[in-house]
Amino acid sequence: METDEYCIKQISVFSENKPGRLAAIAKALMEKKVNILAFSIAEADGFGVVRALVDKPEVAHSILSSLGFNVAFTEVIAVRMKDEPGGLYDIAEILGNAGINIEYSYAYSGKDGAVLILRVDNSKDAIEKIINLGATLLKSSRFH
């Protein structure tokens, strides 16, 4: 099975926990006309990682790096959910049954309906299992 087309490039930005960092990231992306489709912030003791799905990951990476941010690409996958009660449950059950280990996830609701973004330890394996169990994965071409 061809799985690469389902691997989506998330940008991950290391950020200290201090005022103005998120605004600085958002401003840089706005100025380069990069559209943020979804984002989340994970926090630890004194620092965090800002995770974002954007339409132009390469542009985002280069502008943020040039401003001194520490940026990395992270591979994630996107599962379509029904935009109605029980939508998350359906997907969570599939993931649970398939024994897929989720490192983190976040969701958004947009023109493609509700979407669950997943970071798993083995994307290729997870993609195959999810498709075989009948769920819909969004191709990276829908984002970038």
Place this chain on the structure above:
Amino acid sequence: MLQSDKVFWLFLPNTMTRGMTQYWDESMERLNGPDLKEIQEKRLRNTVIQAMKIGYYQKKFKESGIKPESIKKIDDITKVPFTMKKDLRESYPFGFIAVPISDVIRIHTTSGTTGKPTVVGYTKKDLDNWAGLIARNLTMIGLKKGDVFQNMVNYGMFTGGLGFHYGAELCGLTVIPSATGNTKRQIEMIHDFSVTAIHCTPSYALHLSEVAEEEKTDLSSLKTGIFGAEPWSETMRKELEDALGITAFDSYGLSELYGPGVAFECEERDGLHIWHDSYLVEIIDSKTGEQCTDGERGELVVTPLVKEAMPLLRYRTGDVTMKIEDGCLCRRAGRIERITGRSDDMLVIRGINVFPSQIEHVLLSRPEVGNQFMVYVDRINHLDELTIEVEVNREFFSGELHDLANLQNKLVKTLHDALEIRTKVKLVEPGSLPRFEGKAKRVIDRREIY
């Protein structure tokens, strides 16, 4: 100076003299003028003879072209090169011991910047001298037979425990060797044994007072507190005195000079009396090595005059102080100002010496982080906190939060192993810490201790 001391006394009205002043060894403690000089010079000559039994000094004297017999007068001391902490460390373990090891009846060590500690050895005579100096200090602050003394410091390799213990026994106090830890038990003993005097670090005393307050334990038997091993301010003195209902005294010493008991406050609490018959004091400019003029602050350099197992010449303490030349109401000679800082960048955190160079060493060994760092020292709830900011290496960042969290934990652990204290590590963005041209100012001490 000695003359002015006497003149000062002539003009004091009788009512101001301290009829109550107690001495352990009055003639020595009040020794001044030519008599003091005579005994200092005699002891200095003996100390040089003793030092010449050590390979390090034989070599140093030879290299500098100094004849041991040319060190006769006090002023001759300036011919002798300084002895540094690093010299002691490099001579690990017994390179500075001037007597057969079988004559060394106790060994203490102090923590160092690298793996090896500094070793200090004592003969029977050394331990007797040391206990005698502690007895002078305790007597000076009014403690005597009948007092109950709880010694709440480490009794292991640290010199503070056993040093005070034997001095306190010598002057007849009832000694409780409670050592450190278990604050509730410490408080219970103070109460149950009607303890009158305690010895500990000032920060621990504040902690203890808070716990006692919570437990609603009556500690009114206490009247005296002796605090040392870490710097503390006059503000903290007031806090300690109010919280515990005591009079607080500053104690100064360092292991290389026996341990605690080198200098101590008297009841006037206006500077530390340093025992001039046992320690020859110089104040130097730590950059040039030149003697400071009277009333000028500099690094305290000490030549112990009675040490047998481990004689030292012109030992650089790294502590900043100045001589106080005016006479003291207690009529003892020789005072220095309370220590006001460190001439190098050594930090004293919870009684443990920490050098920024140790931190640098740890960071250099970890490729995940950069070589820039900043150190912040705070005192939070009376406890010293060390926070180290370090930049994550750009290449290391994988995008995963848990990798960063693991790195943070790993750094805390490695630093703990190296420094022997727990630190807080803050990971900061690459390039965000200040870069220094010339001498780096990496340590920001936000405690108000001096």
